[in-house]
Amino acid sequence: MSMPEFAYIDGKVVPWDDARIHVFSAVSKAGAGVFEGLRGYWNKDEEQLYVFRMPEHMQRLEYSQKVMRFETIISAEQVTEATLELLRACNFRENVHIRPMVYVEGFDGPPSYGPIGLAVAAVVRPPAKRITEGTKAQISSWRRLPDSAMPIRVKCNANYNNNRMALMQAHADGYGSAIFLTTDGKVSEGAGMCLFIVRDGVVLTPPVTADILExxxxxxxxxxxxERLNREVVVRDIDRSELYAAEEVFFCGTGWEIAPVIDIDNLPVGDGKPGSVTRQVQDVYFQIVRGELPDHPEWRTPVYEARRAAAE
Ligand SMILES: Cc1ncc(COP(=O)(O)O)c(C=O)c1O
Structure with missing residues (x-):
């Protein structure tokens, strides 16, 4: 992956290689950081970069800091400003993946609660092959971290070793992705994304109490x-064997976008090709994020509004 020219750290945009922290900080040693993953979508016709659901991501980042008992909270507004400053400095005209991170810089003997730092990275991301071709998933033998062990609604850096374990196992075994079960054996989510299935034409997804990220x-x-497909989604517990019975399965998440799952544990999902409901969801989703459909303008934060208004 090619690295961007700039990053944001300590209140300013700096060359990428200058975004540094001490190796013995609590974030490095214990994963005492929280982060968000957002995407910016380039709309060619409007010459605009739209960040998708920015307020919701920034609010979740505030919540994450509170749960992790950070000594000061960097507000949603401050992180939004920093992120927009970086995006404008980089002058992106392509789709980007954006990662703001708030972290504990202090030395961790007993837990340290500060000082708190903010860094933001944004990396160009061309469309992934899995969007069109789909992915082969493995039901991981690692269970999804339970909320009784770590706050799974929080995007805490340390939680992400759970995903790493599942993904490394999946890759070693020849799969492209992993699906977690909860400690009770119900379907939870993918390693870094949520999951939907279609059974007998009904769209289903596990509840927020299945140890998923909200x-x-x-x-x-x-x-x-x-709103667009005229389908009510049923939210309920899903058993492992239902995954093998489903006509369609798809992952969703900021990073994974909408990705068809075409095979689970070497059993084809449906006919082993991306299904029609998944394709409909993809079509609507990608049009909405790029601003090609007018619905929900409040979901799209334009990056270059100020610059273009000034130029006119
Ligand atoms: C563990 C986990 N589950 C699910 C998701 C999907 O969440 P979102 O749609 O808010 O990006 C993410 C982040 O992308 C995640 O890290």
Missing amino acids: SITRATVIQLCQ
Whole structure:
């Protein structure tokens, strides 16, 4: 992956290689950081970069800091400003993946609560092959971290070793992705994304109490299914064997976008090709994020509004 020219750290935009922290900080040693993953979508006709559901991501970042008992909270507004400053400095005219991170810089003997730092990265991301071709998933033998062990609604850096374990196992075994079960054996989510299935024409997804991240994309898909596809999504526990019975399975998340799952544990999902409901969800989702459909303008934060208004 090619690295961008700039990053944001300590209140300013700096060359990428200058974004540094001490190796013995609590974020490095214990994963005492929280982060968000957002995407910016380039709309060629409007010459505009739209960040998708920015307020919702920034509010979740505030919540994450509170749960992790950070000594000071960097507000949603401050992180939004920093992110927009970086995006404008980089002058992106392509789709980007954006990662703001708030972290504990202090030395961790007993837990340290500060000082708190903010860094933001934004990386160009061309469309992933899995969007068109789909992915082969493995049901991981690693269970999804339970909320009784770590706050799974929080995007805490340390939680993400759970995903790494599942993904490394999946890759070693020849799969492209992993699906977690909860400690009770119900379907939870993918490693870094949420999951929907279609059974007998009904769209289903596990509840927020299945140790999932309260995903912004999942909420978006539920809403778009109702508003655009005329389908109510049923939220309920899903058993492992239902995954093998489903006509369609798809992942969703900011990073994964909407990705068809075409095979689970070497059993084809449906006919082993991306299904029609998944394709409909993809079509609507990608048009909405780029601003090609007018629905929900409040979901799209334009990056270059100020610059273009000034130029006119
Ligand atoms: C563990 C986990 N689950 C699900 C998701 C999907 O969440 P969202 O749609 O808010 O990006 C993410 C982040 O992308 C995640 O890190």
